[in-house]
Amino acid sequence: MTNTHYTKVLKQIRHKPAKYEKYLKYNVPRKRKFGRSVHKCRRCGQTSAFIGRYGLNFCRQCFREIAPKIGFKKYS
Ligand SMILES: [Zn+2]
Structure with missing residues (x-):
């Protein structure tokens, strides 16, 4: 959907x-107070695979795309 x-x-x-x-x-x-639709990716609006940790508020797909730009490094 x-x-x-x-x-x-x-x-x-x-x-x-x-x-x-x-x-x-x-x-x-x-307006929702709780539930899935409260957590939306601030880049694309998607509700699934949401990363709210460290105040990121991105879905995992957007995080993958912009992680190097906002200073995340991939070790290993
Ligand atoms: Zn997104």
Whole structure:
């Protein structure tokens, strides 16, 4: 399942005011206090394979890509 932000749809329906209002009223997701969707990768928004340790807040795929840039070294 892909993870898209709900505001992406607003761009498509902004010229239809009635639909726009209806979407904002009924389709905005609830604010979560706990559960998987609380932890999202700050780079891509993915919820699985989340690394929150050391305040990273990346998914493992993004961490792999940017680890050398933010100063992680691979030993061995
Ligand atoms: Zn990510």
